[in-house]
Amino acid sequence: MWLAVDIVWMDNAMNYVIDPVQVEFWSLNAHTAVSAKLLADGKNMTVLYTTWGPGATAPEHTHPHEQMGLCLQGEAVFVIDGTEYLVQAGQFYHIPGNVPHAERNDGDEPAILVDFFSPPREDLLRKRFEF
Numbered sequence: 763m764w765l766a767v768d769i770v771w772m773d774n775a776m777n778y779v780i781d782p783v784q785v786e787f788w789s790l791n792a793h794t795a796v797s798a799k800l801l802a803d804g805k806n807m808t809v810l811y812t813t814w815g816p817g818a819t820a821p822e823h824t825h826p827h828e829q830m831g832l833c834l835q836g837e838a839v840f841v842i843d844g845t846e847y848l849v850q851a852g853q854f855y856h857i858p859g860n861v862p863h864a865e866r867n868d869g870d871e872p873a874i875l876v877d878f879f880s881p882p883r884e885d886l887l888r889k890r891f892e893f
């Protein structure tokens with residue numbers, strides 16, 4: 763006997779539930795070996811999913827947006843305000859606005875990071891990294 767259960771999948775324009783597998787990848791400019799997916803384009807924040815191949819790098823940069831995130835897979839070195847931090851799968855990070863930072867993957871396996879930016883990153887919404 764079947765129970766009547768309403769399950770709503772991703773057929774809603776608001777995308778209340780987001781499956782990264784369904785989101786298209788694009789190459790993140792100004793980075794090496796980093797691909798990105800724009801997971802959510804919210805009113806007050808932007809969520810970006812990035813995959814970092816072995817040896818991947820991001821240039822040191824600074825933006826007014828507050829940036830928080832988590833490492834879903836692998837590990838990444840964050841240089842935040844001149845100090846290096848190793849962020850491993852399952853760990854989170856927090857970069858206040860206007861604090862210089864860079865990231866890289868020194869490991870042998872791809873790393874996956876999910877970033878939450880507030881206010882929204884207008885550049886990333888255009889699939890361009892400008893900060």
Ligand code: NI
Pocket residue numbers: 823825829863
């Ligand atoms: Ni940043």
